[in-house]
Amino acid sequence: MPHAILLISCPDQKGITAAVTDFVFKRGGNILDAAQHADAESGAFFMRIEWAMAGFTVPRATISREFQPLAEKFKMSWELYFTDVPVKMAIFVSKQLHCLYDLLFRYRSGQLPHAKIELIISNHHDAEDLAHQSGIDFLHVPVLAETKRAAEEIQLAALQAKGVNLVVLARYHQILTDQFIQQYPNAIINIHHSFLPAFVGGSPYAQAHQKGVKLIGATSHYVIEALDQGPIIEQDAARISHRYAIHDLIEEGQDLERVVLYRAIRWHLERKVLCYGNKTVVFE
């Protein structure tokens, strides 16, 4: 049986929680989860409420209209999702396949129940066999500095043809243009192989090795125009030592990257992530 999920951001004031829960209850909704957060500094309020559609007296198509007066009263930004409508996902990848490989195994094992992987796009051919073995369409789009915009037009056309609404950069080593990014606000998730904001940009493991750090990290974040500056969804770190050569850092780091990227995607799919300013609320 599907659930509805409502994500709300608005200025904090008395009565929001009560009003929203009351809205759901009066229409026969059994509230399965409700979480909220008030950010004391900015005065912003965030809420996530999930209820069973079984017994809910308002048809899906009408919920938004009925909710509108409440939303206006509290000046809410809000989004409404249903758990039986899968997120259509595309995965971009270059030559390193560990994150892709991991995601495909989880997908096959049922760990990404709210997603449908529509497409794998790469500027190389390394992922092609894996895509075919997994029965997922593969699109090879070579990218050169001078052809990047044209390549992105091809990519965007393919995404739109498939109705994709989540782009995952699973170690895709091309910087997207602002024009591309603006098509998917808070809907492109990247894995950066460092503990951001340390080691922005290329070769973070080489930077980490050079610096002699004792922990390495990985960061998944939404992509915005400023490189490696988007809202952080998840991070994790692992202990290393002077014995680790760069290739050991890379290998150790890959284990982090896989898990950190997966968690970010899962929380996004479960509609547990809200962005505000350059930060996220994650109702895990």
Place this chain on the structure above:
Amino acid sequence: MPHAILLISCPDQKGITAAVTDFVFKRGGNILDAAQHADAESGAFFMRIEWAMAGFTVPRATISREFQPLAEKFKMSWELYFTDVPVKMAIFVSKQLHCLYDLLFRYRSGQLPHAKIELIISNHHDAEDLAHQSGIDFLHVPVLAETKRAAEEIQLAALQAKGVNLVVLARYHQILTDQFIQQYPNAIINIHHSFLPAFVGGSPYAQAHQKGVKLIGATSHYVIEALDQGPIIEQDAARISHRYAIHDLIEEGQDLERVVLYRAIRWHLERKVLCYGNKTVVFE
């Protein structure tokens, strides 16, 4: 300005969240936090709701009476707390002082704002100076197997005289009798120096060393009659290696114990812990 905190356990059914938030809102309460959990297996529902008393139209003394009909309707067990009523705490300790020392520093630093440490009780004299330096009453109660009940009567009398409602066993190396424990249901917090349920009972570090484990742990839990079996509030673990002799395990473990015990106490003081069966819900 004080807050009110309501902790609720009841059978899960439609409408609880809405009813409770509505109860608070209708009486002018600004909801600061609300969290809930439905345990699918047992069908139990748990809720914690915190609201500002400023502007709340019902005086403290009357809230319980007004809430009673709602509680009965949903068959709730419930507790109501106010953040300006400190928890009166006693700390029991034997010869190892690291947890006590840590708690006293946090207390002095303002990290335990909801507690008032009334008393330190020990079967040894090692903690006496520390208690006096901290300006806290110290009670020395020697315990022998044959005098344990008498000793506990002295301890209980002292606790009652001070109105203590939380007992912390900060490495107190005496097993409490059932009679003692029954005076403080879900109000005695122990730190056990292993990753329970591994290494129950005495000398867990020696057991861990003998077993050759690669991680050691610490566990804070409420004390029940069955030794080391009470509801677990918090656990953590740390990596060790073959190079660690037993005294290294002990030293490494003490760093865990301090943090794990502190977290359990803090969450208890913040009224974030609910027990059900032999488990806890922790709304951290």
Place this chain on the structure above:
Amino acid sequence: MPHAILLISCPDQKGITAAVTDFVFKRGGNILDAAQHADAESGAFFMRIEWAMAGFTVPRATISREFQPLAEKFKMSWELYFTDVPVKMAIFVSKQLHCLYDLLFRYRSGQLPHAKIELIISNHHDAEDLAHQSGIDFLHVPVLAETKRAAEEIQLAALQAKGVNLVVLARYHQILTDQFIQQYPNAIINIHHSFLPAFVGGSPYAQAHQKGVKLIGATSHYVIEALDQGPIIEQDAARISHRYAIHDLIEEGQDLERVVLYRAIRWHLERKVLCYGNKTVVFE
């Protein structure tokens, strides 16, 4: 260029390190790594020394004979390995494929350079496609309680035909008989999906859920006759909460299992693990 690795266990006494390093140096060996550990309790001494064979003046076949007098003098147990002789590995698996899948990806990516995976053996057919895609022989050996010994004879014959010297139980849900285990002393690595010694035996995640622990763990160990009691090679733990249903524990635990099993295998392949009594020295 290959390296030689010498693993030594003996009673501790003065002069072992000097004698061994001198032995290597006098014969032109460039020592790349030397690590040692003296266990104060048992009085045992352990050493691992790795040197480049380039320039070493003694041919491989003769090293053992030349080393023998030194070994006898210090009453050493010792093993000699060469890094260009791969370990022949077989993987046993039942229906859950996450560990197998992970190992095969690492194998393909070059993360197991000292291994050659000869064979995948299963009592089910789930892993068959994956084996074939990876170009690795697959042997289906159904196991019933009354046919276990006969099944093991088939398994052992296949292992011997391939010259297998490391058996990995990557979530193989059959208990091996003592007769099987005795064929591979300290050469069968199992992944147990709990933080041993907690939750021995079947359904450890269900046991953990029932107990209400706040961390789950995974343990890789050598298999001995006593179930889940063999020397522990590696363990790790992850934080969970009351929100985790059993299937969430399982999913979270699988991420641990993959990494913990991989580390144990890698260290074994790198000849970094020495067993003594029921414990291990891991020169990571």
Place this chain on the structure above:
Amino acid sequence: MPHAILLISCPDQKGITAAVTDFVFKRGGNILDAAQHADAESGAFFMRIEWAMAGFTVPRATISREFQPLAEKFKMSWELYFTDVPVKMAIFVSKQLHCLYDLLFRYRSGQLPHAKIELIISNHHDAEDLAHQSGIDFLHVPVLAETKRAAEEIQLAALQAKGVNLVVLARYHQILTDQFIQQYPNAIINIHHSFLPAFVGGSPYAQAHQKGVKLIGATSHYVIEALDQGPIIEQDAARISHRYAIHDLIEEGQDLERVVLYRAIRWHLERKVLCYGNKTVVFE
């Protein structure tokens, strides 16, 4: 019985380990621990060897002279220590006392057996009582921008009078001048309250909060002239969430700082840290 510890850095070449172990053995030294590391990139070799002085045939005063030819042959930088010669330590602190408090407890508990804390120096009076309770000299040296050099002269005079050879900055909120730092090369250990190189400089928790990171860290490092750029000895990280206000970050971070600073000091005292370029080898 005292041990000798020899720390060696030199260009890597064949025969170093054998020559050094042979040097010790020939003179009757029982080698208790030997560890080495060859840095493939720089071609540098590092070694730490520890042996029992009981039975060693060369008197302390003569060891250096006897070792000199070997050192010259291999172009070694080297240092020789004896475990019964305590490191004379001074602790600098400002107003936040958590690290100081922690170190003093460990000191009293015997966790810093190789140190003698000679002096606590502060630009404030907050630590004064604690110093006196611990029986340690306290020196108040106010620091203003325009008087910093004069203040440092007072500090240096006090350090020299006490023969201090390790300075610990346990949350000392003054930037030392180059002149001061040059008096204590690789002998000033600082705790920085972030995961360096992220959040260099002041208010790292505010920076972390602003950035919306999901982990916070702490870093202990040797102090060099470039602010927060010295060789990192130890780091650790802890998970946070959007629920953490800045003061929660600070509180959580303090638990990290205490442990990270302690580990760095302990390893320094045990002579397990070697610096090369801007990095460390830690033979933990």
